[in-house]
Every structure is written in C-alpha cells, then in structure tokens.
Amino acid sequence: MSVVADQNRPGQRRREGAGTPSPAMVRVLSVVVGLVAWEVYGRAVHSVILTYPSAVVRAAYELVRAGELQFYLQSSVVVLVLGLASAVAVGIPLGILMGRRAIIEHAFDPYVNALYATPLVAAIPVIVVWFGFQTTAKVILVFLFCVFPVLINTFQGVKNTDARLVEVARSFCSSEWRLWRDLVLPSSVPFILAGIRLAIGRGLVGMVVAEFYTTITGLGYMIVQYANSFRMDRLFVPIVVLMLMGVGLTGVLRRLERRIAPWLQVPQEE
C-alpha cells in the first residue's frame, strides 16, 4: 500500500523574483512554441508519417460534421463514466472500512496488493471469457484499472486521521457512523481526490485498451481504423480528445476540491 497522495499544495511556488515572468505566461508561451514547431516540422514530413496541428483541427472539424466523433466518443464516455463511478462507489467505502477495521484490512490487503501490482492488461482474456465482448466487460476493465488508486488512497487518508480528533469525537460520545461522516471522510478528502485523479488517468488507459481488445468501438475504434488507413490527421483527433478528457476531468476535480474542501486553502491566503 504505497500510493502517496500528491499534496503539492498551491501557493508554494510563489517565491520568484520580481523580474521573472508569471508562471501562466511561461506555460502559454511554451505551448505556443511547441505547437508552432510541430506545425513547421509536420508540414515538412510526409503525411503518412506525421501530421501537423492545423491538419488535425481540419480533420476534427470534418469528423464532427459527419457526426462520427460524437458517436464514438459517446460510447467511450459511457464506459469510462460507469467504470469510474463504480470504482469510486466501491473504493471509498471499502478503503474506509479497511482503514477503520483491522480485520478487514488484513483480510483484503493481500488481494488489493496482488491485484494492484498485476498488469491488468494480462487479465483481459479472462474478463472476455467471463463477461463477453460488450459494454459490461469494458466497464469491468475500467473499474479494475480505477478502483485500486481510489481504494488505496482512501485507506491512507483514513489512517492519516488525527488520533487526537478521534479522541475529541469519542469524548462527545460520537457514534462510529457519525465519526466517519464528521471526521474520517473529511480528513481523507485530499487523499481521496488525489486517488480519483490517479484513477482518471488509469481509467482512460483502461478504456482505450478495452476498446482495442474487446469489441472494437469508441475512440479506440477510431484510432485503429485511421492507423490502418494511414490517415494521420484523423488518427490524431481521438488522441487529442483523450488528452483533453484527461486534462479536463483532472481540472474539474481540482475545482471540486476547492468547493468541497475550502479548509485546504490555508497557504493561499497567507
């Protein structure tokens, strides 16, 4: 059990001299330079080997107008959302249980460790045999990719609950259930959210891999199809969409963190 919550608290990276440009500006500039370089180099290379940003944008426009991108994206998103949601729904309660009850911890620990360490791609044939090629099998795969970071981080968060606050709760005669609600859950929130961020990344991998190896559908299908027909510009569209999904979901989560855990904003207001 060793997925550490990444606690890079905001506000720490502020101590730069007055002359240096703002971090946001450096980021934007870096991206612009990267895109321009790609555009220039991409145009010089044969279109079977590499494409360039403006071609990708044009291909995306075509695919959206034909309705193709939406169609495949939808089937991918359904798989991702179902898999991720069930991973959260199972991972958080089980993580809390493992953190609060030693028996459950020791009973589940070997399985969690073993499955987390297993490259789950290797288990795909088994899943196909058991659950077929359809959506169910894909959701289960995404679930397996996502559940361990959520579970392990929740467990870590629960273990991290301040023992002195647990004593305060006991002093006020809190029931175990209220203790979960008032103490254990909120103090694990940063860990849980970090776990979900990790899970989103793994879930996207699981989703594409599932689409490659079971019935070929979704964004995975688009990738395979356009790779086989050497349409580099169109091939990059689902890849960029996957990237945007990863970045977007992680960003949403950061906002959510600020909304549901305002007490974590301490360093920002200093």
Place this chain on the structure above:
Amino acid sequence: MRADDRISPLPAVTPAPAPPQAMVVVDQVSKSFWRRGTAALQTCSLQVPSNEIVCVIGPSGCGKTTLLRIVDGLIPVDSGRVLINGIEVAAPRPDVAMVFQHVGLLPWKTASDNVAYGLRLQGRSEREVSDTIARYIDLVGLRGFESAYPYQLSGGMQQRVGLARALAVNPTVLLMDEPFGSLDAQTRELMQEELLRVWRSQPKTMIFVTHSIDEAIILGGRVALMTRRPGRIKEVIDVNLPRPRDPEAVRRSPRYLEMREHIWHELKVEVGGRALS
C-alpha cells in the same frame, strides 16, 4: 471495571431518584504508558464535591492531561477507579465534557459548526442548536466569526471556540485542560469572569488544569497540587475566599499572597527535584 461495581438500574416502580449530584471521585488511580514504561500517574486520588471548581496545578509532564482523559473515560486505568456520581467511569459520558489542551477543533467545520458539534451529536433540534450556539459564540466574544474556519482564527480564538463547544452541551462535569493557555492577560481575565458567570447560573463540577497560580486561586474553590511524574495529588488547598470574587480585591488580600507563596514554593520543590533526579 467489574460489573458488580456498577449500580444496578432501579426498577421502574420506585420514585425517581434525587436529581443527580455530580461528584467526581478519583480513587488510587495508576496509569503508565507503553506497558509500565512511563508511569504517568501513581495512586492518584482526588475528590471533587458537586458544583465545586477544583484547580489542578503541577509541573509540566506530571500527568494532568492523563488524569483528565481518565476521568473523561477516554483511556482505561491500570489500577484504581474513577466514580462520577457514584458510577464507575468506563467510557465517555454525554454529561461530561472536556476542553482539550490541543483544542481539537475540526478543521473542516466553521466556528459555529464546531460549537454545535456536541449538540448535534446529541440529536438536539436545529432550532435549539442555533439558539444555543448564538448564545455561546456571544459568550466567548466571537460574534462575527461564526462562519470562519479554525485556520482563520488566532490560537486564543480557537481556544474560546473549544470552550464554547464544551459549555454548549451544558455538562454536569466540565474538564478543562489549560483552556486559557494562549490568551493574553486581559482576555484571560475576561474569560475567567465569563466562566464564573456561567458557573453561577448553571452550576457544574469542574476540574480546571492550569499553570497559573493566580488563575487557580481566582477560580478554584480548592487548588490541588500535583507532584512531578509519576503524578499524585500532593496537597489540596481550600481557597476559602468568598464568592463572587473581585479579582483585584482577591489579589490584595493577605490570604491570596500567603497561598500564592505556599503554592509557588511547593511547585519549586517539585520542579527542582526533577532537575536533580
């Protein structure tokens, strides 16, 4: 904690017993941590008459916090026992509240939600909760900070929220572990006066741990002196000053000066003794 030590419940037909007169009895309590590693308390005995304030004073690390945690039922004793109103303490009770030395506010709850914590756990109606928290927030002088999170409050303000949280459940026994430790002298005196005012209007039995001899004499009906670790109650001084007390007048009285000197001397013996051992 044998079962036969407990008072068996009375049959329903008997008339209701007299209203509970809380009284804390600490009887020959010993406690060490890490299986007889550090002895924190050794045959420590203390009696707190109901509705009396006993101030406990002793050198740092002598076991004061440990004593309060035992009385609150948070940790078990190695030997001896604690009775509250004749019933042996085995677990925390809702009519006993504690103000913690480390304050122990929940970082994710606002000041008023922290004050409401005990009340909500007792399942009081939201109406009652909001009335009560308004009263105690006022009492500790934190109006305007109801929706501030603990990290937005100073150390002293946090302590006052902790005090309000304990007072809000209107306990019969109140255990206070250096509740005014990080307040400035003026606020400290104001809080002492407020505490005595609350105590007069809603009498409770209090054990009040402090490092301030002055505070102990101003507040306490009795002052209990502890030895250095492993802690024992070495002497209980009857303060014997009339109430309500005017702190200024008390400080000028010969009795105050005499007690102050005596306590100071006794504490110095304990602290000095430790340095030598």
